[in-house]
Amino acid sequence: MDDKIVTKGLNAYFGDVHAVKGIDIRIPKNAITAIIGPSGCGKSTLIRCMNRMHEVVRGARVTGEVLLDGRDIYGSQMDPVLVRTKVGMVFQKPNPFPTMSIYDNVVAGMRLNGEKDWKRLDATVERSLKLAALWDEVKHQLDASGVSISGGQQQRLCIARALAVQPEALLLDEPCSALDPIATAKIEDLLFDLKDKYTIVIVTHNMQQAARVADFTAFMYMGELIEFGVTKKIFENPDKELTEKYITGRFG
Amino acid sequence: MNTYEYRKLKNTLASGLALACVILALIPLVYILAGVVMKGAPALSWEFLTNRTVGTGEPGEGIGNAIVGTLLLVFYASMIGLPVGILTGIYVSEYGNNKFGTAVRFFNDVLANFPSIVVGLLAYALVVAYLNVGFSLIAGSVALSIIMIPIVANTTEEALRMVPNSLREGALALGVARWRTVLKVMLVSGRAGIVTGALLAIARIAGETAPLLLTAFYSSYWSFSPTEPIASLPLTIFRNYNSPSEVLLQQAWGAALVLIIIVLTLNIGVRLFMRQKTKKSKAVKMRWMTRLSRRD
Numbered sequence: 206m207d208d209k210i211v212t213k214g215l216n217a218y219f220g221d222v223h224a225v226k227g228i229d230i231r232i233p234k235n236a237i238t239a240i241i242g243p244s245g246c247g248k249s250t251l252i253r254c255m256n257r258m259h260e261v262v263r264g265a266r267v268t269g270e271v272l273l274d275g276r277d278i279y280g281s282q283m284d285p286v287l288v289r290t291k292v293g294m295v296f297q298k299p300n301p302f303p304t305m306s307i308y309d310n311v312v313a314g315m316r317l318n319g320e321k322d323w324k325r326l327d328a329t330v331e332r333s334l335k336l337a338a339l340w341d342e343v344k345h346q347l348d349a350s351g352v353s354i355s356g357g358q359q360q361r362l363c364i365a366r367a368l369a370v371q372p373e374a375l376l377l378d379e380p381c382s383a384l385d386p387i388a389t390a391k392i393e394d395l396l397f398d399l400k401d402k403y404t405i406v407i408v409t410h411n412m413q414q415a416a417r418v419a420d421f422t423a424f425m426y427m428g429e430l431i432e433f434g435v436t437k438k439i440f441e442n443p444d445k446e447l448t449e450k451y452i453t454g455r456f457g
Numbered sequence: 458m459n460t461y462e463y464r465k466l467k468n469t470l471a472s473g474l475a476l477a478c479v480i481l482a483l484i485p486l487v488y489i490l491a492g493v494v495m496k497g498a499p500a501l502s503w504e505f506l507t508n509r510t511v512g513t514g515e516p517g518e519g520i521g522n523a524i525v526g527t528l529l530l531v532f533y534a535s536m537i538g539l540p541v542g543i544l545t546g547i548y549v550s551e552y553g554n555n556k557f558g559t560a561v562r563f564f565n566d567v568l569a570n571f572p573s574i575v576v577g578l579l580a581y582a583l584v585v586a587y588l589n590v591g592f593s594l595i596a597g598s599v600a601l602s603i604i605m606i607p608i609v610a611n612t613t614e615e616a617l618r619m620v621p622n623s624l625r626e627g628a629l630a631l632g633v634a635r636w637r638t639v640l641k642v643m644l645v646s647g648r649a650g651i652v653t654g655a656l657l658a659i660a661r662i663a664g665e666t667a668p669l670l671l672t673a674f675y676s677s678y679w680s681f682s683p684t685e686p687i688a689s690l691p692l693t694i695f696r697n698y699n700s701p702s703e704v705l706l707q708q709a710w711g712a713a714l715v716l717i718i719i720v721l722t723l724n725i726g727v728r729l730f731m732r733q734k735t736k737k738s739k740a741v742k743m744r745w746m747t748r749l750s751r752r753d
Contacts, residue, residue, distance in 0.1 A: 256630065258626065258629065258630055261625075261626060261629055263554045286632050286633070286634050286635075287632065288632075289629065289630055289631065289632040290631070290632030291632075293630065293631070294630040296623060296626065296627065296630075298623060300621075300623035300624060300626070300627040301627075302624060302627065302628075302642060302646075303624075303646070304645050304646055313628070313631060313633075314631035314632060314633060317628065317631070317633040317637050317638070317641050317642070318632070318633060318634075318637065363627070366627075366631065367630070367631065370631055370632055
């Protein structure tokens with residue numbers, strides 16, 4: 206199987222804090238990879254390095270390589286803006302633009318970059334909302350504010366918004382931690398449908414969720430990658446003792 | 458008295474004290490407003506608003522040229538001060554996480570608390586004397602714009618900082634360039650605060666007197682030229698109030714009332730305009746909506 210995103214000796218810092226320590230990981234194409242681990246272990250920082258969102262934070266710094274289809278996204282020729290259109294991101298808290306309608310939110314990426322063709326925008330809205338399994342719920346209120354719908358719908362709106370710029374990979378940073386079980390189930394179903402077309406990386410605190418949706422699972426601890434492999438193996442027969450302890454809840 | 462009653466009493470006392478202070482603070486405000494309206498209203502007439510200032514206290518004098526002068530001064534000062542102030546605010550908030558940004562922020566605070574007469578001196582030295590323009594509308598506008606810039610910059614920075622970081626990251630993560638994110642997401646989300654800051658600055662400079670003494674000077678005639686001295690409402694008030702004539706004194710109160718009305722009208726007008734604009738964008742959204750539903 207091809208690898209979509211490969212990191213080589215990736216280190217990430219916040220000022221003096223070394224958050225991600227020398228990580229080598231190969232994210233397989235068209236599959237769901239889950240990253241699990243305790244709070245503050247560097248999971249979110251790791252995926253934020255994969256679309257150059259880490260450097261947005263003040264004092265943040267990255268060393269090492271992140272290859273997207275074999276090209277280093279930290280190379281001097283690489284435009285971070287372009288990287289982010291290829292690798293989309295969904296955040297922990299749903300963050301639709303409150304000043305925009307649902308319609309505007311979906312095509313925010315296109316419109317903010319100057320797209321004015323109504324037909325293309327209309328088509329993108331419909332396609333993206335259908336992909337995000339939200340079309341039937343909002344098609345009669347596309348003019349409503351992006352924050353007027355429920356939290357679960359807002360999160361799917363954010364997924365639709367990320368899909369609208371036609372990325373190749375999608376990074377999700379604990380996308381369900383603010384949602385109820387029903388909304389969570391909907392997002393998980395959605396991820397399952399999306400993996401044919403997209404490479405998906407999901408950070409989660411919820412081990413059941415990793416076990417349910419992910420093909421591969423990575424376990425991180427204190428900024429280091431402890432173990433990475435097929436989900437079934439990680440959960441049923443991990444190589445490392447630390448992984449087993451975390452998964453069985455006998456930690457610390 | 459048990460503990461609960463004691464606590465309740467303290468609570469009542471504290472809120473009573475706070476209320477008393479509010480009333481105390483409101484007294485001068487109401488007193489001034491009422492005084493200006495009562496003493497200024499009798500001076501108001503069509504002639505008063507359209508005739509020029511002469512300064513002799515004869516009947517038929519007005520403040521027309523001072524109204525025009527103040528409007529022109531505020532307009533030109535805003536043309537310079539608003540863009541510079543807003544862009545400075547954007548820089549400090551969005552790009553200023555470095556030593557230079559900290560320095561800019563510091564000097565902004567210093568400048569904001571500068572005595573306005575000193576700003577007037579600076580504009581005098583720069584525009585009136587060095588550039589040899591002489592006492593003029595443009596010199597006055599430069600002085601007022603220097604007073605305006607730190608106010609606008611600070612409120613813009615504050616307004617942008619109030620916009621949640623998640624919106625900034627949301628836009629950046631969609632592959633939207635930094636400057637477009639600032640322009641189309643941050644500024645739009647923070648626009649209420651930015652407009653408030655601009656209005657605050659305009660209200661402040663509309664009433665400035667001291668810096669104009671050294672820059673725009675004064676004129677009893679109609680003047681529209683940027684390089685000529687020009688009349689203004691604050692200076693008319695200042696000049697008339699120093700004269701022994703009862704009529705001129707009355708005119709000073711009238712000019713004060715007109716100044717207050719101008720600032721208030723501007724304030725309310727801009728706010729209404731902003732509301733209108735949000736309605737308009739809603740109407741645009743409705744149009745998309747109907748187009749989409751027709752297609753179904």
